[in-house]
Structures are given as C-alpha cells and as structure tokens.
Amino acid sequence: KLKEDIEFAYSRMTKSEQIYWDIRVISQASQSTIMNALKVSRTGLIPIRDSCIIKFAMIFGIAVLKGQTKPENVFNSRINEIVNRD
Numbered sequence: 001k002l003k004e005d006i007e008f009a010y011s012r013m014t015k016s017e018q019i020y021w022d023i024r025v026i027s028q029a030s031q032s033t034i035m036n037a038l039k040v041s042r043t044g045l046i047p048i049r050d051s052c053i054i055k056f057a058m059i060f061g062i063a064v065l066k067g068q069t070k071p072e073n074v075f076n077s078r079i080n081e082i083v084n085r086d
Contacts, residue, residue: 009059017052020045 010018016038023029023037035045 005059006056009056012055013052014048016048017055020048020052024049 010021013021019037020034023034024031031042031045035042038045038048040048
C-alpha cells in the first residue's frame with residue numbers, strides 16, 4: 001500500500017516536481033544539481049520543493065502549516081501507522 005500511495009502522489013506531480021523528487025529524494029543529489037537540471041535559481045526552486053512536500057504530506061495525512069519548517073509531531077506516528085497497516 002505504501003508503494004501505491006507514493007506512486008499515486010508521484011503521478012499527481014508536475015514534471016518539475018518529479019525532477020525535484022528524482023534528483024533530491026531518490027538520488028540525494030545537491031540542491032545545485034536540481035537548480036541546474038530545472039534551470040532555476042535558488043528562489044525559483046523553493047515553490048517547487050514546497051509543492052512537492054505538500055503533495056506528499058496530503059497523501060499521508062500530515063499537516064504542514066505555512067511557514068512551518070517541520071510537519072506536526074503527528075508525522076512519526078502517522079508514518080508508522082502507514083507502514084504497519086495491513
């Protein structure tokens with residue numbers, strides 16, 4: 001189910017968000033690598049990154065409030081619930 005949820009979230013992303021996800025999350029490359037691939041500045045990367053985070057947070061039911069640097073404390077328990085569900 002977790003794989004299906006991730007694939008669903010990925011399918012709802014824009015091409016730029018998918019590139020961000022592939023390079024940053026999957027390959028764990030640097031921010032400058034992403035900026036070069038997308039041909040954007042550091043400032044231009046922020047909305048792409050934030051949108052990507054929000055889309056995944058919505059899939060997993062995680063609250064991320066505007067201006068917040070981390071999800072609510074519910075994050076760890078929600079992830080455990082998702083991973084351990086039948």
